[in-house]
Amino acid sequence: MEDLIPQTAIDTVAQHINFRNSKPYGISIVSVPSNPETPHFFEIVPFTEIDQMNWRVYAVDGSQASKTFYNGLSIGLYRGGYVCFENGQQRRMNDNDDPVVYGKTYLPQNMLITSQDHLYAMYQELIDSLPVKNFITFLDASPEDVFPYNVDALVAGSLSTILNFCQEILEWSLVYEIALRPEVRPGDFILRDGTLRSLNIRQEYLVKLGQFLASKGIIVAAVTKNSPIKMELNYTFRQIDNYLQEQLKSQYPFKQADPRYQKLCCWFEVPEPVLAAAYGRTGGQYARKALTGGRGFGLFFAARLDYVEKLQNYDWVLVDISFFDAVPNVAGSDLIRDMERLLSIFYNLTRLTQEHYILGYPYPLVDAHNLVSLTSAFFEGEIVNRVKHSMYYNQQMDNVDIENLFLDIHSRF
Numbered sequence: 001m002e003d004l005i006p007q008t009a010i011d012t013v014a015q016h017i018n019f020r021n022s023k024p025y026g027i028s029i030v031s032v033p034s035n036p037e038t039p040h041f042f043e044i045v046p047f048t049e050i051d052q053m054n055w056r057v058y059a060v061d062g063s064q065a066s067k068t069f070y071n072g073l074s075i076g077l078y079r080g081g082y083v084c085f086e087n088g089q090q091r092r093m094n095d096n097d098d099p100v101v102y103g104k105t106y107l108p109q110n111m112l113i114t115s116q117d118h119l120y121a122m123y124q125e126l127i128d129s130l131p132v133k134n135f136i137t138f139l140d141a142s143p144e145d146v147f148p149y150n151v152d153a154l155v156a157g158s159l160s161t162i163l164n165f166c167q168e169i170l171e172w173s174l175v176y177e178i179a180l181r182p183e184v185r186p187g188d189f190i191l192r193d194g195t196l197r198s199l200n201i202r203q204e205y206l207v208k209l210g211q212f213l214a215s216k217g218i219i220v221a222a223v224t225k226n227s228p229i230k231m232e233l234n235y236t237f238r239q240i241d242n243y244l245q246e247q248l249k250s251q252y253p254f255k256q257a258d259p260r261y262q263k264l265c266c267w268f269e270v271p272e273p274v275l276a277a278a279y280g281r282t283g284g285q286y287a288r289k290a291l292t293g294g295r296g297f298g299l300f301f302a303a304r305l306d307y308v309e310k311l312q313n314y315d316w317v318l319v320d321i322s323f324f325d326a327v328p329n330v331a332g333s334d335l336i337r338d339m340e341r342l343l344s345i346f347y348n349l350t351r352l353t354q355e356h357y358i359l360g361y362p363y364p365l366v367d368a369h370n371l372v373s374l375t376s377a378f379f380e381g382e383i384v385n386r387v388k389h390s391m392y393y394n395q396q397m398d399n400v401d402i403e404n405l406f407l408d409i410h411s412r413f
């Protein structure tokens with residue numbers, strides 16, 4: 001049988017991946033103390049001390065799910081929420097007495113879509129929700145000013161467009177909600193899954209949020225394992241990995257005496273040429289290192305926060321740290337990085353990353369993800385099946401009619 005995809009197309013893909021995966025950017029593998037764009041190595045927080053901290057960490061995440069059936073009926077929903085940990089223990093954020101769920105979540109009421117009017121209702125419900133209403137009030141602007149796309153443009157797109165928008169706006173609103181909680185104190189962390197950037201909120205308003213968080217002494221960072229930056233830096237990661245294993249580790253003055261627990265972590269600021277290659281000409285604004293003319297209020301750093309030998313770039317994360325934490329005089333013309341503060345931030349993050357099943361990734365973000373994740377099993381069982389049940393018992397609809405409404409025609413062929 002003749003191949004459906006020409007071999008030349010396959011070879012082109014492989015060649016491009018190899019090229020992007022092997023690019024040297026001339027990044028020094030030896031640390032220069034005053035240069036944030038060189039790797040900075042440090043000894044991990046001892047495992048026995050990871051819960052000995054006098055600050056809390058909050059983690060925010062969101063999720064969405066949707067399904068369209070053959071007759072034009074669609075169900076779509078999004079959810080956002082957050083968790084809090086202190087001294088290694090999760091703290092209750094909700095007013096429930098649930099013995100398992102300690103985090104706080106928000107889930108909309110409008111999830112049925114049979115016409116465009118339902119998409120407008122979904123948007124309006126978001127704007128009227130308490131977290132978003134409070135966030136917009138804080139920004140002291142109308143939604144039309146805060147969001148670069150008006151409701152008509154959002155609704156004219158696909159269902160995923162409006163769901164993406166709603167999920168992200170809710171997440172940012174929850175960051176603001178956390179900052180207002182009475183127990184929050186200077187030195188606390190707020191972690192977000194992803195970046196400190198947005199295509200759905202104008203930069204000046206994200207900067208205003210960043211300034212507010214900094215005024216309260218809250219450290220804010222976004223963490224992700226998924227980024228085009230990692231492909232660009234794969235060669236650099238390998239070079240650092242080899243240098244660490246073959247030279248640095250044998251001569252490093254470890255405080256930990258037991259060789260089994262001697263771990264070196266690493267961080268460095270991502271240089272602009274890497275950002276330009278990762279995001280391309282159209283994405284340059286997204287990765288811009290400035291509080292104007294860009295999309296957010298952070299600086300990208302690559303970091304390995306729980307080092308184990310012979311692991312690959314999967315264990316590196318991208319950390320988007322607030323400009324106001326990394327550059328103390330960002331409001332002026334002095335853009336010198338606060339190296340001591342950056343080291344403190346990354347050092348403390350290693351308290352959250354020493355779990356073998358999530359190596360190098362903060363466990364509070366894993367818990368936040370588990371709290372809000374709309375898995376296929378949840379979507380089918382908690383949403384679709386309950387809607388069917390209500391239609392049968394409360395609306396007295398015929399069971400055959402109900403099943404026909406929710407028929408997935410693609411699964412039949």
